Amino acid sequence: MADLHHQIESQPVIVVLVPLPLHSHLNQALQLATLIAAYKIPVHYATSATHCRQAKLRFNGQKSSDISNIIHFQELPDPISSYPENNLHPSLNASLELRHPMTALLQKLSSLSKRVVVINDSNMAYVVQDIPSISNVESYSFTCISAFSLLCILSQGILTTEETRFRKIVGGIEKIPQMTQTVTPEILNFLAVQSPYVDLKHGDIINTCRTLESSYLDLLKDENRDKKPQWALPLHTLHYRVDGVDKSRDKCLVWLDKQPPKSVLFVSFGSSTSMVEKQVKELAVGLRGSKQRFLWVLQDAERADGLSKAWKSGLPDGFEESVKGIGMVTRDWAPQVEILGHGSVGAFMSHCGWNSCMESLSMGVPIVAWPMHSEQPYNALLVTEMLKAGVAVKECDGDLVGSDLIKEAIEEIMVSDEGVIKRERAEEIGLSLRKAVEEGGVTRLEVDSFVKHITR
Incomplete structure (x- = not known):
């Protein structure tokens, strides 16, 4: 005292x-x-x-x-x-x-x-x-x-x-x-x-x-x-700077260094979200079917003590081998802000927690919105309908999302003409946030x- x-x-x-x-x-x-x-x-x-x-x-x-x-x-x-x-x-x-x-x-x-x-x-x-x-x-x-x-x-x-x-x-x-x-x-x-x-x-x-x-x-x-x-x-835009990040310290960033600019879909659903194994499998099939590069952080929800456990099952047999060269799955904690700030990342599939939305938008990265609970559906609506800086995978209804819908959403943001417009819009927003x-x-x-x- x-x-x-x-x-x-x-x-x-x-x-x-x-x-x-x-x-x-x-x-x-x-x-x-x-x-x-x-x-x-x-x-x-x-x-x-x-x-x-x-x-x-x-x-x-x-x-x-x-x-x-x-x-x-x-x-x-x-x-x-x-x-x-x-x-x-x-x-x-x-x-x-x-x-x-x-x-x-x-x-x-x-x-x-x-x-x-x-x-x-x-x-x-x-x-x-x-x-x-x-x-x-x-x-x-x-x-x-x-x-x-x-x-x-x-x-x-x-x-x-x-x-x-x-x-x-x-x-x-x-x-x-x-x-x-x-x-x-x-x-x-x-x-x-x-x-x-x-x-x-x-x-x-x-x-x-x-x-x-x-x-x-x-x-x-x-x-x-x-x-x-x-x-x-x-807060995220006030604190974070991409310059000076030691990219050699994380395997995800090392992998991203080898990918073309704006070519990778980053997939992560935050610290409070878990998917059932059937949904994990559908997401895997949708990612593979889209033929787009991706980096997928696959973890279970955090415990109250701040620890999370990696998924040990749910992926189709041989999935990681089948996407070798275009996709990476990590079950470890990943530096989300640094990943979103990497030049190889072209879009972010997210649960639309507000932290994730602000991190993504401040880096000029459009969002593939997949809200799960709480206020996430409102954030998804803001990003996709009001700001026009993303596409929606589904509504927050708890139903299983099929691989076809997932594939369509990925292709829309990554390769369609409409996706180009949304990606440009996200870049405009990112610039305004950084100037602010x-x-x-x-x-x-x-x-x-x-x-x-x-x-x-």
């Missing part, structure tokens, strides 16, 4: 990041933490001991030996109910037990600084509900999904009972998927627990770029009756605005 006091006692403002304990959310929160720390503001990253370790281990997809020199990790006690290996619902419910340890931490930190700024994942509103009782602590909600997806969800009354205020987004858009069809009742219950506390925030941070979603951000702001401030911070983070760009100005606000 004495060391902590010495480190921050002269600081008028300290920041505390409170992430949702799921890998993609942990990573986004840690990226935001390092971004703010670059302004010489003390930043604390507060979550359970298990997830502090996971966040450090997987930061930006690789081990980071010096992250603890930049960020103060506050390891809260692991919940009594623990984090099971392969069950999301108990993991989310266990996170609710962090409320009282979090409040105790914030009370302690509040005595050491003029102002404590809490940035909590929007799905951790319950955990930080006691903030109004601490006079010099203020909170900002951090949304890890797209503005478009958030509007789609709000229009259904999932996060608020005043859904009619957000109906504008659905006008003229057909087939807005219902959250009741894309998430389990247990997750809906978890969101309902957060609902009474979502308006305690002092403002909103959304992981997106104003040049990409300006109209949707404006809609959110217009419908904000309390006129709380809003900032759009696309340059000195004087709209995103850089937005970061400066937020820092100026919290250090006022």
Whole structure:
């Protein structure tokens, strides 16, 4: 405690990041933490001991030996109910037990600084509900999904009972998927627990770029009756640079070095998605039938401790031998951002998690959209219908997708005239996203605005 006091006692403002304990959310929160720390503001990253370790281990997809020199990790006690290996619902419910340890931490930190700024994942509103009782602590909600997806969800009354205020987004858009069809009742219950506390925030941070979603951000702001401030911070484009990557360190990048420009379809479905073996086989047959080069990361979903297991079966007999020379299958972790930034990658088959969408679009890579659950169908709709930077494999309906449909989607994006247009559109978007983070760009100005606000 004495060391902590010495480190921050002269600081008028300290920041505390409170992430949702799921890998993609942990990573986004840690990226935001390092971004703010670059302004010489003390930043604390507060979550359970298990997830502090996971966040450090997987930061930006690789081990980071010096992250603890930049960020103060506050390891809260692991919940009594623990984090099971392969069950999301108990993991989310266990996170609710962090409320009282979090409040105790914030009370302690509040005595050491003029102002404590809490940035909590929007799905951790319950955990930080006691903030109004601490006079010099203020909170900002951090949304890890797209503005478009958030509007789609709000229009259904999932996060608020005043859904009619957000109906504008659905006008003229057909087939807005219902959250009741894309998430389990247990997750809906978890969101309902957060609902009474979502308006305690002092403002909103959304992981997106104003040049990409300006109209949707404006809609959110217009419908904000309390006129709380809003900032759009696309974290992946703010942090990542292709230049300087040591491409010799990963076998996937070495393999890509040998492929023609824009010729490879990258296939990966994130850390929270598993396919049944029949679907794995259909995907394999579709890939082979398309006769396009591909790099396929084939892994099962992550456990709650941040580890994932490779698929050991599901591929047709002799598949890897039959595609030798044009296709590569890896069962290991792969550096997704570096892969998407490689010149040989022409498209990305993705589950459309928002992290993956932003990484792909920022690199100018179009998306073959295959949403699985949660807000992914809305992201897929944004990419394919609104931005015109991808093609859809299927709707999020849980049905088995045949190899013919998969083959058609791959051929459409990789070799058709329409695919050329979508690939050009993705490149335009990538250029605009990269310009936004340059000195004087709209995103850089937005970061400066937020820092100026919290250090006022």
